[in-house]
Amino acid sequence: MSEIALPKIDSSILNRKSEIVKKLSKLTNIENVLSEADELRPYETDALSVYTQTPLAVVLPENTEEVSEILKFCHSENIKVVPRGAGTGLSGGALPLQDAILLGLGKFNKILEIDYENKCVVTQPGVTNLGITHAVQHKGFYYAPDPSSQLACSIGGNVAENSGGVHSLKYGTTTNNILGVQMVMMDGTICRFGGKSFDQEGYDLMGLICGSEGLLGVVTEVTVKILKTPEVVRAALIGFPSIKEGGDAASEIISSGIVPAGMEIMDKALIEATDNFSKAGYPRDAELLLIVELDGTVSEVNELLKKVEAICKKNNCSSLKLSNSEKERLSFWAGRKAAFPACGAMAPDYYCMDGSIPRGKLAEALLEIKKLSEKYELPVANCFHAGDGNLHPLIMFDGNDKEQLRKTEEFGSEILKTCVRLGGVITGEHGVGIEKRELMCEMFNDNDIQQQLSIKKSLDEKNLLNPGKVYPILRKCAEEGRVHVHKNKDKFPDLPRF
Amino acid sequence: MSTKIKINSQIFQDSNNIYYPKDETEVSDLIRELYKQDSPTEIIGNNSKSFIGNKTQSANTTSLSKISGIIDYRPEELYIKVKACTPIKEIEQVLSENNQELAFEPIDFGYIKEGKSNKGTIAGYLSCNYAGSRRFKVGSVRDHVLGFKGVNGKGDIIKSGGTVVKNVTGYDLSKLIAGSFGTLVALTEITLKVLPKKDSSKTVIIYPSNFEQIYDFFNKLSSSSSEISGAVFIPEQSKDKDFFTKKNSVFKFNDLKSNVSFIAFRVEGDKISIEEKINNLKKELELNNSDISTLDVYQSEPFWKKVNNLEVFEKTEHNLIRMVIPPANGSKLCKHLENNHNYFVDWCGSLFWIEVNSKKEDKIKDLKKMAKDFGGYLTVIKTSSEYDYGEAIFTVDKVRLIISEKVKQSFDPKRILNPGKMYRGI
Numbered sequence: 001m002s003e004i005a006l007p008k009i010d011s012s013i014l015n016r017k018s019e020i021v022k023k024l025s026k027l028t029n030i031e032n033v034l035s036e037a038d039e040l041r042p043y044e045t046d047a048l049s050v051y052t053q054t055p056l057a058v059v060l061p062e063n064t065e066e067v068s069e070i071l072k073f074c075h076s077e078n079i080k081v082v083p084r085g086a087g088t089g090l091s092g093g094a095l096p097l098q099d100a101i102l103l104g105l106g107k108f109n110k111i112l113e114i115d116y117e118n119k120c121v122v123t124q125p126g127v128t129n130l131g132i133t134h135a136v137q138h139k140g141f142y143y144a145p146d147p148s149s150q151l152a153c154s155i156g157g158n159v160a161e162n163s164g165g166v167h168s169l170k171y172g173t174t175t176n177n178i179l180g181v182q183m184v185m186m187d188g189t190i191c192r193f194g195g196k197s198f199d200q201e202g203y204d205l206m207g208l209i210c211g212s213e214g215l216l217g218v219v220t221e222v223t224v225k226i227l228k229t230p231e232v233v234r235a236a237l238i239g240f241p242s243i244k245e246g247g248d249a250a251s252e253i254i255s256s257g258i259v260p261a262g263m264e265i266m267d268k269a270l271i272e273a274t275d276n277f278s279k280a281g282y283p284r285d286a287e288l289l290l291i292v293e294l295d296g297t298v299s300e301v302n303e304l305l306k307k308v309e310a311i312c313k314k315n316n317c318s319s320l321k322l323s324n325s326e327k328e329r330l331s332f333w334a335g336r337k338a339a340f341p342a343c344g345a346m347a348p349d350y351y352c353m354d355g356s357i358p359r360g361k362l363a364e365a366l367l368e369i370k371k372l373s374e375k376y377e378l379p380v381a382n383c384f385h386a387g388d389g390n391l392h393p394l395i396m397f398d399g400n401d402k403e404q405l406r407k408t409e410e411f412g413s414e415i416l417k418t419c420v421r422l423g424g425v426i427t428g429e430h431g432v433g434i435e436k437r438e439l440m441c442e443m444f445n446d447n448d449i450q451q452q453l454s455i456k457k458s459l460d461e462k463n464l465l466n467p468g469k470v471y472p473i474l475r476k477c478a479e480e481g482r483v484h485v486h487k488n489k490d491k492f493p494d495l496p497r498f
Numbered sequence: 499m500s501t502k503i504k505i506n507s508q509i510f511q512d513s514n515n516i517y518y519p520k521d522e523t524e525v526s527d528l529i530r531e532l533y534k535q536d537s538p539t540e541i542i543g544n545n546s547k548s549f550i551g552n553k554t555q556s557a558n559t560t561s562l563s564k565i566s567g568i569i570d571y572r573p574e575e576l577y578i579k580v581k582a583c584t585p586i587k588e589i590e591q592v593l594s595e596n597n598q599e600l601a602f603e604p605i606d607f608g609y610i611k612e613g614k615s616n617k618g619t620i621a622g623y624l625s626c627n628y629a630g631s632r633r634f635k636v637g638s639v640r641d642h643v644l645g646f647k648g649v650n651g652k653g654d655i656i657k658s659g660g661t662v663v664k665n666v667t668g669y670d671l672s673k674l675i676a677g678s679f680g681t682l683v684a685l686t687e688i689t690l691k692v693l694p695k696k697d698s699s700k701t702v703i704i705y706p707s708n709f710e711q712i713y714d715f716f717n718k719l720s721s722s723s724s725e726i727s728g729a730v731f732i733p734e735q736s737k738d739k740d741f742f743t744k745k746n747s748v749f750k751f752n753d754l755k756s757n758v759s760f761i762a763f764r765v766e767g768d769k770i771s772i773e774e775k776i777n778n779l780k781k782e783l784e785l786n787n788s789d790i791s792t793l794d795v796y797q798s799e800p801f802w803k804k805v806n807n808l809e810v811f812e813k814t815e816h817n818l819i820r821m822v823i824p825p826a827n828g829s830k831l832c833k834h835l836e837n838n839h840n841y842f843v844d845w846c847g848s849l850f851w852i853e854v855n856s857k858k859e860d861k862i863k864d865l866k867k868m869a870k871d872f873g874g875y876l877t878v879i880k881t882s883s884e885y886d887y888g889e890a891i892f893t894v895d896k897v898r899l900i901i902s903e904k905v906k907q908s909f910d911p912k913r914i915l916n917p918g919k920m921y922r923g924i
Contacts, residue, residue: 117717117826140723162666169663175670176641191897196824197874198848199627199638199677202894202920203902207640207673211666231723255574257597257694297724297778300771356662358575389575390664428664436667443667447654452669454908459901470668 004051004434006097007468013079013099017056020079024059024101027069032107034058043084043102047149048092048435055082055096060104064182064190064220067103071218072188074101080464081186083214085125085157088149090352091433093160093213093469100467103218105156111135112221118196120179122223125156129163132224141226144171147429148337156219162211164429166262166293169387171227173429175210182221183209186460196223208455213431214466216459230295233261234305237332238312239286239319243267246288247362249315250386253292254359256311258304262293263387264336267366270343270381270394271335277342280335283319290317290386291332339383340394347379347396351412355419356389356428368418369393376411378404390428391419417442432470440472516542516559522647522655522686528560529684529914530653538917541680543583546618547607547626550879551679552891555918562621565686570661573598577644577661578692582621582685589620593692601693602639603630606807610880613813621685627677628820630806631728631764634720634845640676642691648675648683651910661689674905680916681924682909696766701728701798702776703754703791704761704783709829709836712761716825716847718783719763724775728764729846730805732756733836741810741840741853748809751801753791762793763846764802810842811853817862817882821850823874831872857882859889866893892920899924 013020021035034040035057044052056079061067074081080100087094096102108124114136115122121132121143129150132143146165147153153163159181164173171177180194193206200206209216240246250263266274266282266289275282282289290312294304305322312320323329335342343350357365366382373380379396393415397408416426416439426432426439440449453471456463509528510518517539519525532539539558542548562583570579573596580589586604593599605628608616617623624646629638636642645659658671675682706712712731719729732749734757736742742757749756765775776792779785793801804810811818823831825847835841839861841852854861862878866889869876875893878885894902899921906913906924918924 115824115826116721118824119720120824140721162670164664164666172637172641173664173666175673176637185901189897189900191901193898195873196826197822198633198845199629199640199822201822201875201877201892202677202898203682203905204627204640204673204677205898205901205905207670207676208905210673211670216669228721228723228725251574254576259693296767297771297774299774300767303768303770356660356664358572358661360572360574385664388664389662423660424662425660425665425667427667428662429666431666432668440668443660444657447656448658448668451650451654451656451671451909455669455905458904458908 005473006053007080007473010078010099013056020077021057023073024057024070027073028059028061028066032060032062034060043096043104046084046087046089046092046094048090048095048433051092051095051434053096053098055102056099058102058104060107062107064184067184067218067220068188068190070101070103071184071186074464075187075462078462078464080467082466083160083218085154085160086128086152088153089157089161089431089433090354091427091431091435093431093433093466095434097468105154105218108156108220115196116141119226120196120223121226122221123155125159125219125222126154129153129155129158132226136226137229140229142229143224144177144227145174155222155224159210159219159222160212160214161431164388164390166264166385169263170259170261175207177225178206178210178222179225180223181206181209181219183217183219185217186462186465194223213433213470215456215470216465231297232301233293233295233329234301235291235293235323235329235332236305236308236312237321238290238292238317239283240288240290241286241316241318243288243366244363245315245317246290249312249317250290250362251360252311252315253308256307258307260292260387261295262291263385264291265289265362265384265386266336266339267382269379270339270383273342273346273381274335274338277345278335278338280331280338282335286318291336336383339381343381343394343396347398349397349399351395351397351408353391353393353395353412353415354427354430355391355416355424357391357419357422357424359386359389361422361424362386365391365418365422369415372411372414376407378408378411388428389424413439434469437470438472440470516561518561518564520564522565522649525562525565525649525684525686526653526655529649529651532558532914533652533912536912538914541684541916543619543622544585546611546616547622549611550607550626551919552887553918554916556916560684562684562686563619566619568592569687575661576692577689579661579687579689580620582648582688583619586617586620586623594695597695598692599695600642600690601632601636602642603632603806605630609807609809609812610814610818615807620688620690624676624685624688625678625680631730631802631844634848635725635727636693638676640673643672643676643688644691645689646672646675646685647687648685650683651912651914656683659689663691679919681906681919682915684915697768698772698795699764699766699798700772700776700795701762701764701793701801702779703793704785704789705755705758706761709832712832713825713829713847715761715783716828719779720825720846722779722782724765724778726763726779726846727766728802729761731761731843731847732759733832733842734759735837735840737837738840744812745810748804749801751793751797753793753797755791762801764798805844808851811851814853814880815882817854817856817878817885818880819852819854819862819865819876820879821852821865821869821874821876822848823850823869823872824848827872831868834868857884859885863889869893890921894921
């Protein structure tokens with residue numbers, strides 16, 4: 001489980017450690033270079049904490065020029081580099097390598113410019129996602145993508161992973177909400193794609209970089225679009241007596257022309273788990289719970305809520321509540337946001353999967369997962385971003401039981417393969433990283449992967465930037481781990497996980 | 499330049515020696531053969547936008563126009579999967595039957611080319627990535643592409659993306675393909691996100707007195723919680739009689755004074771919320787009923803069609819420029835353009851369509867410098883017959899050009915697909 005193939009270690013680099021550290025110390029302030037065992041420990045893993053690896057050294061540059069000099073040096077000396085933002089990624093994208101420098105962007109933590117006239121914020125990549133909203137909310141603006149880790153995750157990491165969130169159906173993911181990036185290539189070249197204006201001309205290199213998981217360049221500045229906060233936000237909490245009726249209602253809401261700001265589904269196992277955990281007051285007799293959030297002007301939201309109500313009643317909902325205050329709206333979300341810790345309280349360990357499926361295939365997917373749960377004799381709870389088809393099954397198991405662990409891995413892998421079979425994909429928002437690397441061939445054939453590798457080669461010829469991530473090393477569909485949380489000890493226990 | 503080469507295959511060729519592969523396999527076979535023989539090809543669809551971009555430096559022409567038809571349309575999943583050269587009109591028709599649409603509001607370039615509608619194919623449109631008036635609210639064409647299949651310059655069939663909106667599996671090549679002018683892959687299949695049509699729309703007309711006021715209005719409109727889905731500024735331009743007459747006739751509506759400068763903004767939604775938003779905006783913009791006029795849905799819809807057909811520049815024989823800048827610099831640009839060039843402003847102050855009535859390219863050079871200084875770019879969409887391409891029609895800096903060359907190399911190492919269409923050497 002914690003064994004995973006990584007690129008071949010270059011022992012000549014390990015032997016030159018002190019010389020490399022010395023050189024790095026000349027390229028940035030000496031205290032920005034960490035090389036002692038106790039200094040390196042906090043950087044051994046990201047939020048996929050089942051995999052750990054001590055890097056050769058950690059370097060924490062302070063500006064773009066330093067990043068450029070460091071990469072130029074590593075490029076000429078054939079030293080691998082693993083970039084890292086806040087380290088909250090769930091797929092192991094920032095897992096260090098023994099013979100690589102870990103390039104931390106933590107010191108890039110300043111917002112550089114707030115430009116209300118052009119509706120954008122120019123920021124360094126280490127600023128947190130929520131930090132951007134905090135900087136502009138007093139003027140009634142916000143930054144739309146809202147990954148569950150938004151309190152801690154950095155905007156640079158969001159660019160690397162193309163992070164989404166609950167509201168991505170209506171407002172898009174990171175790629176739809178950024179206007180420009182400044183980036184340093186592995187050979188040290190500083191480049192700028194986009195700016196404050198829409199749709200850069202020529203190849204959309206910003207679009208290529210967004211979601212490239214740190215394999216193509218190191219982002220040192222991001223220009224994000226900011227939006228005006230909606231006048232009103234209201235939510236509906238609806239229980240259904242069967243998965244099919246709830247799933248149909250969710251599909252019908254979409255096909256009726258409503259684009260909710262957020263739409264979440266929880267199955268019975270999760271309703272009970274979260275209600276026990278957070279006392280959210282969920283309807284415990286329901287087989288499926290639907291939360292629909294709408295935003296806009298007052299009459300617009302009221303009108304849409306009426307439509308949602310009618311659709312849910314038509315599909316035989318067993319309960320329906322509409323939020324009448326901000327407090328009530330947040331209470332609807334309380335259980336949903338506690339989904340992960342609630343599962344953690346039910347079993348020593350859980351795996352969080354992250355697949356996407358067509359919305360209409362929800363009932364089929366849940367049924368399949370139920371069958372697999374019986375086959376593997378492991379309980380599972382499901383939450384689903386019904387708006388955009390992103391499914392997060394949570395498999396509960398005991399990691400101390402090796403047989404259970406093996407079965408969990410198989411179970412998880414079968415779920416993701418089911419997602420692909422139903423017309424979906426193996427990762428909706430957590431990224432491939434090392435976690436789902438070997439499942440890439442479930443989705444892509446040799447030509448597809450070769451094309452992507454050619455792009456990588458064209459921009460990082462020596463394959464020094466974050467090697468071993470995203471693309472299979474052994475080119476076989478092995479079955480690897482998912483987000484593994486032991487004894488509810490998530491690396492970031494304070495972050496809600498959706 | 500290589501001469502025409504006889505391809506050893508059964509792929510149909512017409513009397514002009516244009517290849518018409520009928521499916522993905524034939525596209526792959528053809529390009530593989532051209533790759534072996536180092537013989538580049540121009541890639542065309544229905545030829546509606548082939549005038550945009552440089553002239554391709556190639557001996558062959560491949561038309562993908564036979565690769566057409568809807569593969570899979572799932573209204574409830576909000577996507578449509580089509581063969582690449584499906585006409586946009588056909589897609590719009592089938593979406594309309596389900597009260598859905600392509601939210602990026604495709605521009606109809608047929609009017610500037612030949613004075614009549616010709617929206618062309620979705621592959622052509624994606625290859626240009628030029629979204630219409632709703633762009634600043636809903637994103638560009640690239641934001642509505644969920645996935646594609648196509649053939650790279652080696653003849654390999656490749657795919658990226660899928661049919662779901664949340665997908666971070668591998669590099670997002672759909673973005674890269676958008677706006678690549680057919681220089682990376684010959685598209686064979688495209689999956690698009692579709693959205694519900696709004697119940698209704700209304701357009702409010704304001705008659706501003708100076709450029710500062712225009713941009714003050716634009717700024718307030720884009721800062722409001724009462725979302726708008728279109729905002730244009732149409733200047734008076736009375737010094738150019740021909741343009742003045744044309745503009746007045748294009749925007750001849752009962753409730754619009756088209757012989758003076760005006761801003762038009764669109765509000766969409768259900769009827770109640772449209773009224774609510776317009777009332778909110780009137781307060782925020784401090785407008786009295788006497789200052790404005792309103793186009794009801796029957797005038798509003800054709801109004802925006804005319805904007806997106808670029809009808810004021812119908813059959814233009816001059817250079818037509820598309821310039822995008824951050825809106826904060828817009829009033830400065832308006833001042834420069836006033837009575838120098840015919841133009842109008844879209845995207846709530848960001849997008850300028852400018853007609854450069856000049857045989858000399860110096861003016862385009864000046865405008866390009868201005869675009870760059872303002873933090874934007876320009877593209878010469880249509881060139882006059884005298885244009886000698888001394889000034890490049892796209893805007894690119896040295897570093898991006900080098901990276902673009904590398905990306906091109908990774909898809910099309912022998913420069914088989916549309917060489918030179920965008921930049922020399924790419």
